[in-house]
Amino acid sequence: MALPAGKMRYSFADALTWEEHERIEIIDGEAVMMAPPIRIHQEISGELFFQLANYLRGKGCKVYAAPFAVRLFEKDGEDPEDVDTMVEPDIAVICDPAKLDKYGCRGAPDMVVEILSPSTQRQDRFTKFSLYQRAGVREYWIVDPENKFVQSFWLEDGRYAVKEFGAAGDKMRVNILEDCVIDLSEVFPEE
Numbered sequence: 001m002a003l004p005a006g007k008m009r010y011s012f013a014d015a016l017t018w019e020e021h022e023r024i025e026i027i028d029g030e031a032v033m034m035a036p037p038i039r040i041h042q043e044i045s046g047e048l049f050f051q052l053a054n055y056l057r058g059k060g061c062k063v064y065a066a067p068f069a070v071r072l073f074e075k076d077g078e079d080p081e082d083v084d085t086m087v088e089p090d091i092a093v094i095c096d097p098a099k100l101d102k103y104g105c106r107g108a109p110d111m112v113v114e115i116l117s118p119s120t121q122r123q124d125r126f127t128k129f130s131l132y133q134r135a136g137v138r139e140y141w142i143v144d145p146e147n148k149f150v151q152s153f154w155l156e157d158g159r160y161a162v163k164e165f166g167a168a169g170d171k172m173r174v175n176i177l178e179d180c181v182i183d184l185s186e187v188f189p190e191e
Contacts, residue, residue, distance in 0.1 A: 012071055013080035016103075023067065027127060029084040035119045040145045044115050045090050047187050048143070052093065055180045061095040061110065068092055069104030070112075072135035087128065090115045090143075093176065108135040110176045115143040129153075133160050139176045148188040 007014075009029035018024060023034035037045070045065060052063040066088045074083045091113035094100060099107045112132055114124040124142060132140050133155065140153045140160060148168040153160035154175055166172035168188035174180040 009084065011081050012069075012074070012083035012086050012103075015069070015086055016080060020067075023088065025088055026084060026086045027131065032123070034088070035117070037115075038117060041090075041115050041117055044143060044145055044187055045113075048091055048113055048182065051182050051186065052091065052174070052180070055174075055177065056093075060097075061093055061177065062097075062100070064092050064094070064104070066090050070109060071104070071106050072108055072131060072137075074106045085131065087131065089113065089128075093174075095176070108132070108137045110137070111139040111141070111174065112137050113141040113143060115145060117145075129160065133158070139163075139174070143187075145188075150182075150184060150187070 010026045010031045011029070012026065014031075015024065015026060023036070025032045025034060049063060049065045056063055068088060069086050070089060070092055071083050071086050073085055089109070089112040092105060092109040093111035094105050095110045096107075099105050099109075114120070114128060116124055129140065136155065138155045142151045142153075144150070150166045150172055152163045152166075152172065152175070154163040163175060164172060166184050168184055170184045171181045172184055174182060
């Protein structure tokens with residue numbers, strides 16, 4: 001699908017007309033095409049989702065894997081034409097059911113995980129880092145498949161602070177969830 005020629009600004013209303021298989025985010029009105037993820041990205045995403053979903057079974061929070069539309073700054077009563085930022089984090093944890101609607105999440109998730117790939121590394125480390133911080137995502141994980149490590153950030157006084165580093169073989173705490181620990185030996189298994 002080609003984006004309409006000459007259109008300068010996009011909104012969530014535009015996204016609702018796109019094909020479901022298209023991976024496009026909207027950041028401050030700009031459409032950002034996303035390449036299909038590579039196999040290792042999907043394996044890591046699947047394992048993280050599996051561990052989080054198992055922990056959350058029967059609890060109040062929900063976990064979602066991409067594609068899942070997150071409208072970080074949407075306010076109550078806003079029309080889709082007014083929403084100019086929609087991202088699809090690799091994994092999102094939402095603990096407030098009022099933020100969930102038929103399209104995805106309206107507002108900041110409690111936790112977001114982004115898995116780096118060559119085409120998204122800059123976007124995840126800088127652009128999305130800034131967006132998630134500004135939106136108030138309490139915990140942000142950046143997963144580096146190539147170097148087999150995870151970096152977690154915790155929102156303190158409106159700014160992200162490094163909370164923890166974890167490498168293959170480590171166990172890493174999810175700070176927004178009491179007693180939730182992710183086994184990174186399963187996320188980054190020995191070849």
